[in-house]
Amino acid sequence: MLTMLSRIHSLRAISRLSLKRPLGGINFLGARATFSTHNPSYFATNRFTVDEYPYLKRSESFNRLSEKDISYFKSILASSSITQDAEDLEAFNNDWLRKYRGQSKLVLKPSSAEQVSQILKYCNEQRLAVVPQGGNTGLVGGSVPVFDEIVISLSHMSKxxxxxxxxxxxxxxxxxxxxxxxxxxxxxxxxxxxxxxxxxxxxxxxxxxxxxxxxxxxxxxxxxxxxxxxxxxxxxxxxxxxxxxxxxxxxxxxxxxxxxxxxxxxxxxxxxxxxSPKRSKATNVALLGLNNFDQLQATFKRSKDELSEILSAFEFWDREAMRLAKQHLVAGAHDPLQSLYPFYILIETSGSNKDHDDEKLNTFLEGLMTDDVIQDGVVAQDSTQIHNLWAIREGIPEACSKAGAVYKYDISMPVPVLYQAVEDMRARLVKEGAIGDGKLFSSVIGYGHVGDGNLHLNVAATEFCKEATDLIEPYIFEWTARHAGSISAEHGLGLSKNNHLHYSKSPSMIQLMRRFKQLIDPNGIMNPYKYLPLV
Amino acid sequence: MSSNLRILVACKRVVDYAVKIRVNAAGTAVETANVKHSMNPFDEIGTEQAIQIKEKSGGKVEVIAVSCGSDKSQETLRTALAMGADRAIFVESAEELQPLAVAKLLKAVVEKEKPDMVILGKQAIDDDSNQTGQMLAGLLNWPQATFASKVELAEKAMTVTREVDGGVETIKTPLPAILTTDLRLNVPRYASLPNIMKAKKKPLTKLTIADLAVDVKPRLETLKVTEPPKRQGGKLVESVDDLVDKLKNEAKVL
Structure with a gap:
């Protein structure tokens, strides 16, 4: 970040391009890249997944990597497509939340489907377990190894x-x-x-x-x-x-x-x-401040009525999320709204005719103000402001992760009970005396996609530990099942939710899933220990 | 500083800075049809500065936003009003306006409104001319403080920190004066909903070129507009030897 700032200050060129960085807002993606690839020592203090979750046992049906295997891979891949260096391996063994840490000794980066085929065929015959890995941005530990699985990175296939x-x-x-x-x-x-x-x-x-x-x-x-x-x-x-x-x-x-x-x-x-759909010619973004969740629901209902076909996003976050975002994001600087509100909504419209969209959005927002449904709001006047408002929403996960060890839950449920999950979790931790200064937990944060009935519940603890986990789980999964929700709306199952699948799927469905798995991957080499409940 | 003050802020409507600009098929200009437009970011900084002066001042400060150009420029003025300007002046022109023409139009507006200060962006991001403020100062025979990164007002004078090559320069000038803004002067605020609603009721005066009796004939002729050459994609090398070979034989820098 520092180098970027000094670059900004040294900018003397005065052109459209030179504007980009200073006004561009948060560059948290850049920040991410810094720690994941350039600074292996970042991970050195992490505990291995197997120490954290002792119930995990390496399957004896898998062979251990031998010199013979390495020479086979060297015969089909270029040397730059094989990583064995201990420091370089860290970025592939760790997830970006620093919650999971595997012990793989080998990363392969094939550059064609044929190479992937050769690798998998060999691994299947030799009973070598593998983990496919993309950008490694997953949140449930699905893309990092647990034991010594070979990481197959798709990063060299980018055409x-x-x-x-x-x-x-x-x-x-x-x-x-x-x-x-x-x-x-x-x-x-x-x-x-x-x-x-x-x-x-x-x-x-x-x-x-x-x-x-x-x-x-x-x-x-x-x-x-x-x-x-x-x-x-x-x-x-x-x-x-x-x-x-x-x-x-x-x-x-x-x-x-x-x-x-x-x-x-x-x-x-x-x-x-x-x-891919056509890109909309006209985009508007507004950020609104509200006093309670009922107002938020009312706003959502009215947006479907009044914005209808041009409504393209309806996101929300709570006061706690905003507080963390302001604290941790260097951002397009200042808070758009004058004071803190219990709830925030980001509305985006996309359409083909700016005048039409502007009028619709303005009428809609003025109606909400006049009827006291929303307390305050801003409308982005240019792309910089659109970018900066979105940057707040997109930066919340990053800001939360800076609040400590964050337990992330991604649940879907009917919109009316969406925020109750946050309130009930908060109440539970207060009752247990586990939240506050010097306590195990520092905050409970809620944000997500209202339009999809999807809540991101983040619980920030001082560390990932059994005591903390036991206070949240299985409580949150039982809560979700009770409200006819899904325990994983969009993050998937990976290693963190696989054993809780029964809260959302019936035994007969899980049984059929096992049969599919057995049929396609009879030796179980593909991303083992995850996804389906362990037996 | 407590005396009454009137500030004129110039606001140009330009292609939004985030838009990837394209040259038209004829190679005569940048494509502007169906492209998102916004207020010139440096003018947005100017507007913010005027409003901050208004908010900090004990006295009565009036902020007038002015824009010259097509009918659509009124949208830009509404943005300035929503940010907090008190009223707006729109000078309508269907023709292309070059920096000298705009400076002359602004001079005419200054003679009508008698402001104590005119704030302009140091340049507009569409033509990158960086001339209007300076020309206006010349035409009015006013002092100018350009590329401002900090402004402090005192009684009938202002102290301005300017960004110059290799450092900063601090100057003091009496009012009335011209101020042009640099990027780091401030971060423009968002237009709040209550202010957007209020802005609709704020006065917006329309003037024509004829009203101001200014010769706006273009003095410059654009011969050709071309895009910069396309950047070549990067290449991955297999080894140090490979790299040295490529630097020697392809890039020919060794």
Whole structure:
């Protein structure tokens, strides 16, 4: 950060470009990159996952990596595609939340589906367990090894294969970074149908493998709808070529759906065909301050009525989230609103006609002000302000992570009880005397996607420990099941939620999932110990 | 500082800074149709500065936003009003206005309104001319403080810190004077909903070129507009030898 600031101060060039950095707002993606790749010592103090979760036992059916294996991999990959250096391995063994730390001794970076096929076929025959890894931005420990699994990083597969300017179908390698794809499409008047805070690091393959939701889901739907086809390598080395660009195809079982959200437990996604919508010509963003959750719901209802087809995002966060964001984000500087409010809403509209959208949004917002539904608000006047308002929302996970060891829950439920989860959790910790200065927990934070009924509940503790975990779990999962919700709305299961699957899925469904797994990955080498409940 | 003060702020409507600009097919200008426009960021800083002076002052300060250009420039003025300007003046012109023409128009407005200070962005990000403020100072024969990163007002004078090559320079000038803003002067505020609603009721006066009797004929002719050459993509090298080889034989820098 410091180097960036000094660069800003040394800027004398006075052009459109020179404006970008100083006004650009938070660069938390840059900050992320700094610790994940350039500073291995950042992780050195972390405890290994297996020490933290002693119930995990290495499966005896897997062989340990031998010299013979290494020489095989060297025969098919360039030396720059093989990582064995202990320091370099840290970035692949650790997740960015510093919650999970594996002990892999080998990272392979294939550059084609054929190479992935050769690797998997060999690993399957030799009973070597593997972990597919994209941008490693997951939140449930799904993308890092637990024991000595070989990491297969898709980072060397980052080519765009084709783009259809008429239909908007984009076909690209799995290792393409989401933001790079979005920039590519922007130049052609299109947009990626998904967007999330980690866009500068995450890979499209990882997005699909984890069925990532994100900020545009309200408008463009989930990846189950926007993904048109996949290229997947199965554990036996079969390359499943289903890179269709068709919108309609009712022939046979829709196999790609099985891999979307399978978290690397069935195969490795090597390429994605995805339908991108046209980029809206006019975008508006408003940030609103409200006094209570009833007002928030009223605003949501009215936005569907009055903004209807131009509404493209409806995000919320609470006072605690705003407090942390202000404290930890260097940001586009100052607080947009004059005082702190219990709730904040970020509304985005996207449409084709600015005058039409402006009028709709202004009428809507003035109505809310006049009826006292909202207390205060600002409307972004230019792209810088749009960017900076979004940066607050996108920076909240990062800001929370600076508050300590953060237990993250990502639950979906009917909107009316959305915030009750936060209040009940807070009340529980207060009752137990576990929250406050010098206590185990410092804060309970709520934010998320109101439009999707998706709450991100963050509980900040002084450290990850059994005592803290036991105060939150299984309470939060039972709470969610009681309110007919899902224990993982968009983050997936990985290592942190797999054993709680029964709160959201019936025994017969879990049994069928096991049969699929057994059928496609009979030796269980694909991302073991995760996703399905351990037996 | 407690005496009454009137500040004129120039606000230009430009292609939004985040828009990736394209040259039109004929190679004569930048494409502006169907492209997001906003207030010139340096003018936004100027508007913020005027409002901060108003807020900090004990006396009565009037902030007048002025914009010259097409009908759409009124949107930019509404933004200035929503930020906190008291009233606005819109000088309508369907024709292209070059810096000298704008300086002359502003001079005419200054003669009408008699402000104590005119604040302009140091430049507009569309043409990067960096001339209007200086020309206006020349036409009015007023002192000028350009590239301001800090402004302090005293009785009928101001102390301005300027960003110059290799450091900063602090100057003092009597009022009336011209001030042009640099990037680090302040961070412009957001337009709040209550202020956006109030802004609709604030007075916006429309003037024409004829009203001000100014010759706005262009003095400069644009011959050609071209995009900068495309950057080549980076390449991954396999080894140090490979790198040295490429530096020697491809880049020819060794």
């Amino acid at each position: 765009i294969r084709s783009f259809d300017e008429v239909s908007g179908a984009l076909v690209c390698d799995a290792g393409c970074i989401l933001e790079v794809l979005d920039k590519y499409l922007e130049e052609r008047g299109y947009i990626m149908p998904l967007d999330l805070g980690a866009k500068g690091s995450c890979h499209i393959g990882g997005n699909v493998a984890t069925n990532a939701g994100g900020l545009r889901l309200l408008r463009y739907g989930s990846l189950h709808g926007t993904v048109l086809g996949l290229e997947v390598v199965l554990p036996d080395g079969t390359i499943l070529d289903n890179l269709s660009t068709l919108r309609k195809d009712n022939t046979g079982y829709d196999l790609k759906q099985l891999f979307i959200g399978s978290e690397g437990t069935l195969g490795i996604i090597t390429a994605v065909s995805i339908l």
